[in-house]
Amino acid sequence: MSRTVTVLLGLFVLIAAVYLVFWWKAEPAADVPFFAGSEGVLVIAHQGGERLYPSETMFAFDRAVAMGVDVLEMDVHSTADGVLVLMHDATVDRTTDGRGAIKEMTFAEIQALDAGYYWTDDDGQTYPYREQGITVPALEELFQAYPDMLMNIELKQQEPSIVRPFCDLVHEYEMQDKVLMATFHPDVMDEFRQTCPDVATSMVQKEILPLWLLSKVGLEELYTPAGEAIQAPLTTTLPVLGEVVILTESFIEDAHRRNVQVHAWTIDDPVEMERLIEKGIDGIITDRPDLLLDVLDR
Numbered sequence: 694m695s696r697t698v699t700v701l702l703g704l705f706v707l708i709a710a711v712y713l714v715f716w717w718k719a720e721p722a723a724d725v726p727f728f729a730g731s732e733g734v735l736v737i738a739h740q741g742g743e744r745l746y747p748s749e750t751m752f753a754f755d756r757a758v759a760m761g762v763d764v765l766e767m768d769v770h771s772t773a774d775g776v777l778v779l780m781h782d783a784t785v786d787r788t789t790d791g792r793g794a795i796k797e798m799t800f801a802e803i804q805a806l807d808a809g810y811y812w813t814d815d816d817g818q819t820y821p822y823r824e825q826g827i828t829v830p831a832l833e834e835l836f837q838a839y840p841d842m843l844m845n846i847e848l849k850q851q852e853p854s855i856v857r858p859f860c861d862l863v864h865e866y867e868m869q870d871k872v873l874m875a876t877f878h879p880d881v882m883d884e885f886r887q888t889c890p891d892v893a894t895s896m897v898q899k900e901i902l903p904l905w906l907l908s909k910v911g912l913e914e915l916y917t918p919a920g921e922a923i924q925a926p927l928t929t930t931l932p933v934l935g936e937v938v939i940l941t942e943s944f945i946e947d948a949h950r951r952n953v954q955v956h957a958w959t960i961d962d963p964v965e966m967e968r969l970i971e972k973g974i975d976g977i978i979t980d981r982p983d984l985l986l987d988v989l990d991r
Contacts, residue, residue: 721952722918725893726870727843728954735976736985737764737845739959740781744980747809747822748788749779751830751838758839761991762982764873766845769832771855776800777832777862783849787811789829796850803829832859836866844868845895845924845978847875848885856881860889875924886919894920895956901925904951905944913947923948924956924978927965942972949973963988 741753742760749767757765767779772795785791785798789806808829809822835844848855863869875895876882882897900919907913925939945955957969958978966977966988979985 719915719917721950722921724952725921727873727893728921731763734970734974734985734989735763735843735956736761736982736989736991737766737956737976737978738762738982739766739978739980741765741767742980742982744814744961745983747812747827748781749830750808750827751834752809752822752825752827754830754835754839757982758842760982761986764843764845764976765835765839766847766978767832767835768847768849769855769859770795770850771853771858772800772803773797774799775858777855777859778803779830779832779835781849785829796853800831833862833866836862836868840866840868841871843871843873845873845875848878848881849876851878851881854881854884856884856888860885860892863889863892873922882920893922895922895924896920896953898929901939904948904953905939908944908947913950916951918951918953920953922954922956922975924958926958927960940969940972940974945973945975960985 738757740748741750741757746753746756754765768781769777770780770783771777778795778800780788780795782788784794785803785806788811789808790810791806795803806829807823807827809825809827810820812822813820848859863872869891873893873895874885877897879897879899882894886894896919901923904913904916904918907916927940928936928938930936940955940957948955954975956976956978957974960966960969960977960979961981961984963984966985969977977985
């Protein structure tokens with residue numbers, strides 16, 4: 694046997710051994726109560742349905758629930774006096790009649806603002822929700838109002854950390870089976886999983902990328918998911934590769950093989966909604982939950 698053949702054979706054995714080790718250790722995501730009993734595509738109201746009503750207000754959430762959505766989606770920050778509030782941005786500038794960073798304002802100061810101030814659906818010709826008494830809600834208010842509602846909650850704030858107070862509030866209201874936690878910040882996710890291991894999570898990009906790459910070469914079975922869901926846009930920009938399509942039918946199927954649900958964001962076009970449903974998507978995060986409900990004939 695030539696030296697070249699021997700080297701190649703040894704390399705093959707090494708690769709096979711590494712494959713078997715990863716295959717042996719790899720496990721699918723665990724079943725979690727958040728997804729138990731869910732049938733069909735989840736209608737996830739982004740910010741309560743931001744193209745219908747003022748973002749992340751009880752006004753919006755009340756109407757989304759009445760409409761029949763499956764999940765309320767929201768973002769969390771903390772005020773200077775430690776109240777967890779719902780707002781997409783880190784400042785109140787865009788959506789209210791005030792200015793300032795949320796973490797530098799008291800809850801009383803934020804509650805005094807008009808959270809319907811910015812909303813318009815006719816390019817600023819009219820502002821139908823101004824001076825209607827719509828305020829920025831505390832997360833606790835939503836937990837009190839809808840204890841049986843599924844909630845997709847993104848932790849936006851990094852510093853100071855709000856992981857512990859958020860986890861404590863989830864447990865105080867016994868919402869751990871009703872919450873899917875998401876964040877764009879890997880350090881926040883790591884801290885949360887250590888602090889609140891009984892709450893389902895949506896994976897961050899660095900956790901999604903290995904599964905996507907393994908899926909491309911048919912080796913998704915080697916991947917142990919870090920969370921129970923993937924939430925992604927139709928396309929995303931990756932290092933070296935540039936812009937790529939993430940939510941293909943094959944990737945969704947491979948995620949399912951690892952017991953991971955896949956949700957698309959933020960989809961407001963009924964045609965795109967139908968395409969994703971045909972691909973086997975598990976949930977759609979949308980600013981127009983009314984359109985998605987129509988597509989689903991619900």
